[in-house]
Amino acid sequence: MKLYEAIKGRRSIRRFKPDPVPQEVLDRILEMAIWAPSGMNLQNWYFLVVTGERKDALVGLASKSYDYIEPVLKEVFAERPPVVEAAKKFFSRLGGAPVLVFAFYEPTRERPETSVQTVAAAIQNLLLAAHAEGLGTCWMTGPCMWLTRLMNFWVSATRRAWQSSLWGIQMNRPLPRNASRGGWCTKGSKARGVSRELW
Ligand SMILES: Cc1cc2nc3c(=O)[nH]c(=O)nc-3n(C[C@H](O)[C@H](O)[C@H](O)COP(=O)(O)O)c2cc1C
Numbered sequence: 001m002k003l004y005e006a007i008k009g010r011r012s013i014r015r016f017k018p019d020p021v022p023q024e025v026l027d028r029i030l031e032m033a034i035w036a037p038s039g040m041n042l043q044n045w046y047f048l049v050v051t052g053e054r055k056d057a058l059v060g061l062a063s064k065s066y067d068y069i070e071p072v073l074k075e076v077f078a079e080r081p082p083v084v085e086a087a088k089k090f091f092s093r094l095g096g097a098p099v100l101v102f103a104f105y106e107p108t109r110e111r112p113e114t115s116v117q118t119v120a121a122a123i124q125n126l127l128l129a130a131h132a133e134g135l136g137t138c139w140m141t142g143p144c145m146w147l148t149r150l151m152n153f154w155v156s157a158t159r160r161a162w163q164s165s166l167w168g169i170q171m172n173r174p175l176p177r178n179a180s181r182g183g184w185c186t187k188g189s190k191a192r193g194v195s196r197e198l199w
Contacts, residue, residue, distance in 0.1 A: 001132045010127055013136030014090045016097040020051070025133050026099065032129035036121040039114035044106040045122045051099050059094050062143030066091040069142050091143060101126070 001009075030047055038044065050058060066088055077083040094100070103123055105115035123139060130137045 003128075006128050006132050010131040010137075012138040014086070014095045014138055016095045016136060018096055018098055021099050021135065025135070029126055029129040029133060029135075030101075033122040033126035036118070036125045038118040038121070039110050040108070042108050042110070042118070044108050044115055045119045046104040046106060047122075047126075048102040048104070049099065050102065055098070055100050058100060062094055063092045065143040087142075094140075094143070095138065 026049060030049070033047065034043065034045065036045075069091075070084070070088070073084045073087055103119050103126075105119045108115060127137045127139060
């Protein structure tokens with residue numbers, strides 16, 4: 001798959017088929033993630049791949065986060081109540097994805113923003129690689145409020161001082177899109193986000 005095609009073709013997927021993702025596919029995708037640039041080339045990212053019963057337990061925790069996010073969603077999508085309803089449904093099962101990936105960073109002497117950007121670059125690589133493998137993904141920070149607590153437990157159990165800032169990504173082949181729901185907003189509008197005059 002050509003890079004430009006992959007960038008434009010990747011979209012957030014919120015309904016997944018239940019079949020497992022083969023280990024070798026996961027390995028290829030994670031390898032692409034860690035080819036990303038990183039501040040001072042410290043590569044201080046950390047990915048945790050969760051499947052099976054542990055994944056189910058995490059999904060249960062993630063769904064509790066919805067109550068905290070609902071007021072914000074209702075405000076942002078005041079004109080589009082179906083988006084709020086869809087988000088509620090999505091949080092309850094995380095789309096039925098059989099794989100969750102959590103991304104952390106290990107704190108360095110750099111500012112935290114550098115590490116956040118480092119991990120974000122790796123995540124974008126991961127999403128594009130998954131897309132090239134025919135898998136759907138959705139980058140999520142929404143459920144992390146609750147998941148962070150559990151992660152802290154796991155992390156201390158492994159005696160690693162990973163920063164508890166994390167992102168969750170679900171992964172699997174997407175179910176067909178519901179065309180009537182459409183996207184959340186128009187993609188890639190040139191009027192948004194890019195300015196050539198202000199350098
Ligand atoms: C940092 C970040 C956090 C996100 N958190 C959530 C989330 O909690 N729940 C969700 O459904 N989507 C989440 N998304 C996905 C965005 O909603 C999505 O990228 C955006 O609507 C554009 O759609 P697209 O990915 O299909 O291009 C997140 C994306 C990013 C980059």
